[in-house]
Amino acid sequence: MRSLDILVIILYFLVIGIIAFISKKKIATQNDFFLGGQRFKKFLMTMLFFGAGTHTDQVVAVVSKIYRVGLSGIWYQWLWLFTSPFYWLKLPILRRLRRMTTADFFEERYSTNLSICYAIIGIFTVAVDIGLMLKGTGAIVDAVTLHQLPTDWAILAIAGLFVFYGVMGGLVAAVWTDAIQGTLTMILSFLLIPFMLMNVGGMANLHFELEQVRNLKHVFSLVSPVGITAFYIFAISLNGLVGMFTQPQVMQTGGSCKKEMDGRVGSLIGTVLKRVCTVSWAFIGLGCIYMFPNLTDSDLAFGKAIYVLLPTGLLGLMIACMLAAVMSTCDVLMVSGTALFTRNIVKNVAKTALSEEKFLLISRTTSVVIVGLGIFIALKLSSVIEGLELFWKLNAFTGFAFWAGIIWKRANVYGAWASIIGSVSVWLLTTQSFFISFMSNFPGVESLRFVVEKEGVMSIYLPWQMVFYLAAGFILMIIVTYLTKSLPGKNMDRFYRKLRTPIGVDAQLDVIK
């Protein structure tokens, strides 16, 4: 990196710091800190969906996976492609729930204990997600500084930056940062393409070199006959759909809009922008196979690409954008994890009303602890891809309980508990060596590929693992609900009346408060 790049990074962070300082003045209540006062309109909602939903680890993971398996690795981000249209349907539900956290939903719909259970899983999920982003961005910094700042040290430096930023500004600061970094990330992602094409000698040469010279037959296949197959895509997409509602930050992103349509339009535009950006990352991944044929750590591919391809100044801007993306996204996650702890664990365990000031103080302290857990996970993860797969699974464990709570009036707390415990138990079972050895002797194992070798270790094939625990969660939810008594009708009526009442006509809800 040259001095111009460093100057650009410093200037960028100066602007971001001013935004955090201004945002701090606007925070007076929990609603302001967690949901941005529910004032966001279409533009900010778009930026929230694009910026907060676009993680540095995602670009690193997509490029890394494509580097390993070819273009079909794009599904490590496109798994949300089939789920995306459902965002349009889920936004008004999240807003009409009129809650700050997903655990609030579990408390209202099922029970306090289930809410605490979700809060614990949710905080762990947040920490994994933060760890993922730190790991991904650390790999980029490692690559662009030519290993002068190793990944582990970069993780600590980035964490320090966003804790300061998040504790200062809350969600409002994150959204404004997203607006800036989201736009710049999109522009720079596409700017990389012409530089990459010049470096590899155009698409025709890239095809020739990879398919003919290196004999990589399926490198340009969107669906590979081995590795990421149609079944693989189906399983990870289904898993994404189940876990769509239970990502810890969804209530913050979905519930912070002023009107339902603001949230819907924001989700539509923000999501489309993100999926389009993924396409540019995919082509960078293909270019990396050609440009860096012998990388031992594929996580470093994207960092190396931007270092080689981008001219000075733009490299600094790209790194600043990536760091800002981590700051704003980790900030949203940190705020979500904090909300889960303060509102759903502290409040329920302490059982006494705390003042707004005390709540904000506990929130800010908790933020630092959650990030500490995220750093620990980042240092322990062997790769960004491993962390990403864990993140998908954690969201799906509580997914059926949420879905059933919305669409099935009969669903009760016993079914929800059974679904969560069943999913987690089956997942744990599929990681045990005796189960893997049992499945490897299962009739028809060759054609069904229950067991695969991954980095020298036998394990259950990821899509089958997902099918197993999703099936367990789904079946147990239905059977246990039918075998046990339903919840009192009055509570259910109140809950569903809220879902039937659009935002803006809340006066109709007075009768049920």
Place this chain on the structure above:
Amino acid sequence: MKHKKKLENQEKYSDLILVDLLHPDWKHFFTRYRTDLVGFIIFVILMVMIMVGTYFLKNIGS
């Protein structure tokens, strides 16, 4: 009478298709869930366009 019937329906159905997924208002399906359906279809079209676009882009130069 007509007004009362409308209120009863309001109690039974919402305007959100996911909330009514197991018992939709088939009689007024396209009017009641219009916003959900239109947005969902636009979303699907955009996602398909992104997939098809990527397919054509990756074949350039092959």
